[in-house]
Amino acid sequence: MSSKKNAPPFPATDFLRSKKFILTQMQNSIDFFNPERSLDLNNGGYFHFFDEKGEVYDKSTRVLVTQARFIFSFAVAHEHLKDERYLNAVKHGVSYLSSGPLRNKENGGYHWVLGSDGKPTSSKIFTYGLAQTLLGYSSAVQIGVKEAEPFLLETFNLMEKYLWIEKDGLYAEEADANWNVDPYRSESGNLHTTEALIAAYEA
Numbered sequence: 001m002s003s004k005k006n007a008p009p010f011p012a013t014d015f016l017r018s019k020k021f022i023l024t025q026m027q028n029s030i031d032f033f034n035p036e037r038s039l040d041l042n043n044g045g046y047f048h049f050f051d052e053k054g055e056v057y058d059k060s061t062r063v064l065v066t067q068a069r070f071i072f073s074f075a076v077a078h079e080h081l082k083d084e085r086y087l088n089a090v091k092h093g094v095s096y097l098s099s100g101p102l103r104n105k106e107n108g109g110y111h112w113v114l115g116s117d118g119k120p121t122s123s124k125i126f127t128y129g130l131a132q133t134l135l136g137y138s139s140a141v142q143i144g145v146k147e148a149e150p151f152l153l154e155t156f157n158l159m160e161k162y163l164w165i166e167k168d169g170l171y172a173e174e175a176d177a178n179w180n181v182d183p184y185r186s187e188s189g190n191l192h193t194t195e196a197l198i199a200a201y202e203a
Helices: 019-032 064-081 084-099 127-142 146-162 188-202
Strands: 056-058 120-122
Touching: 019 064, 064 084, 064 127, 084 127, 084 146, 127 146, 127 188, 146 188
Parallel strands: none
Antiparallel strands: none
16 A cells, blocks of 8 residues: 555646646546557447556447447547547547447447447447437537538437437436337436537537
8 A cells, every 4th residue: 555655746726727737637548548549440439448557358349338438538639639630530430330330220229239249239228328429429520520410410319209208308218129218217318418418509
């Protein structure tokens, strides 16, 4: 166990409140998940599982939320760190998310998880997952990736058609692969959808 004597000095308060501090933290995070490490150039999309050293320990499993959040993270990084690698990483991710094997061709939506064999292990629909998908496409459009725009609109329309519950003024939390809505409710799906809708409006 390290003692306080060996701990690095706590940053000055003025620095913690500065834009430079935020950008430094952003750069540190994106350096770990850099495009050279994260992009799967053979199969599309991104690698989703990294150990503490940054080594990929599962090259096949794909999770809808992780795929969408990578797009969002690279888009924010491009916007604030001005590195073209991140723009190209966003385009790469949008191409996979919009037309790759995470798409569920039977219901027009997305699978929740693809297993190591590239086949879906769960096709349950979570509003949280579609909210992250909407956020990913919206953040891509915001940095000029126009090919994401029709999928932004498609995702919004899917949520409005199948998950919006007018009498409750809320989105349903989840549904099965046939869009049969579950009565279960929580705040999570609507919380993340609010974030995504703001981003979609801005885009």
